[in-house]
Amino acid sequence: MKVFYYLKHIGLALLPHSWFTRRQRKLEQKFADQQDYIQRRVDYYLKTAQPFTLAPEETTAIADYTRRGFTSYFYDLKEYLHYFPKQCRFAYYFGDETHIEPRHTLFKARPIAGDNERSVIFKLDKRRHFRFVEDTLSFAEKKPMAVFRGAVTQPHRIRFMETLFGHPLVDAGQSNPSETHPEWQQPFMSVEDQLQYKFLFALEGNDVASNLKWAMSSNSLVFTPKMVFETWFMEGTLQAGVHYVEVKDDFSDVEEKINYYLAHPEKAQQIIDNAHAYLAPYQNPDLEDLVCIKVLERYFSLSGQLEK
Known part of the structure; x- marks a missing residue:
């Protein structure tokens, strides 16, 4: 399974940006009748409604995003960064960390209670956490x-x-x-x-x-x-x-x-x-892909890096 996982990400890296643009458009058309549901999830993951700024010295550009350990986290995020311009910048924190950063940062997890809006939830380490079973016993x-x-x-x-x-x-x-x-x-x-x-x-x-x-x-x-x-x-x-x-x-x-x-x-x-x-x-892979894309789209838009 790991071989296919790595082959998938190698293949994604070879695709032109136009392929990702077309795929996003197809996904948006496919789930046009679920826009409200998708928006509710995006609003939950990125709670901030107001624009925010990201300091260049505290963030990473997509073009400079490289793997430094946490392989599954790296690829889980990289898969969706392909959809955006390489100059877009973001802050991220990998691992089982739940602290709140002073800037809007992509995390796997955050505290449920308290002021957690600067922790932006993203789907990370999904091969470990998002496993489902076919239970044959009642x-x-x-x-x-x-x-x-x-x-x-x-x-x-x-x-x-x-x-x-x-x-x-x-x-x-x-x-x-x-x-x-x-x-x-x-x-x-x-x-x-x-x-x-x-x-x-x-x-x-x-x-x-x-x-x-x-x-x-x-x-x-x-x-x-x-x-x-x-x-x-x-x-x-x-x-x-x-x-x-x-x-x-x-x-x-x-x-x-x-x-x-x-x-x-x-x-x-x-x-x-x-x-x-x-x-x-x-359990719907296409729907999950679109929600991931939309979270990053909102993140880059609110940080002034994309036009709405």
Whole structure:
């Protein structure tokens, strides 16, 4: 898969600018009846409505944009920079960072709360975060338990393991070694194996939970504490009890919530159906391409580098 990923980007670099202009026009025609939806997403990612300035010494021109680590981030942004003049400048920050820069900067993630409008969300590291599954098991066919696998280094994940490791309704295990709690490290569990469970924990790490998207595309019910960060998936618009089940930060109500949805599978199924409906647009590659283009178009326009 990586070979095809790199070949795709090599091919894009060889195409003339006119090809990207034509493709954007075709995408705009294809989704002409979804302009309001596209605009709502663009407004969400780039919240600023007023023009802003970008200092040349604090930004990078498209012509000078080169890879310095973070390969997937680099190519995920480069793919859409092809649509714009090479003199356009932008600020970007790669990695699991969620701080707020003093200038309008492209980020993968940002805090949901607070003054976050200078963090412009873009679809970065998408091969890791935007994975979906074809779940062949119905909710009724799955094991009546919850499951979690992942690295445990942050305080909230440590608190999760302290509370739920060994619980009869939760198969909890960490993927990294632990000197303090070696028993927490459990064997690797594939996505396919995790799909055997009715309930999937999506716990934020340094920013968002990387398994949230594929978990919501499954026929299992997603459990998570209140989310703090958001990405291209617009986690800040997800509703507890509608798209996922929210549990307390101390995880004290997990057993109660599991038992409730075991006793009310029809309510679990409604949340699962809502989750599928929410993520459906993200599974349309052409629509996703157009939204990415429109975010950058707005960014370059508001910074005075493109005519509207």
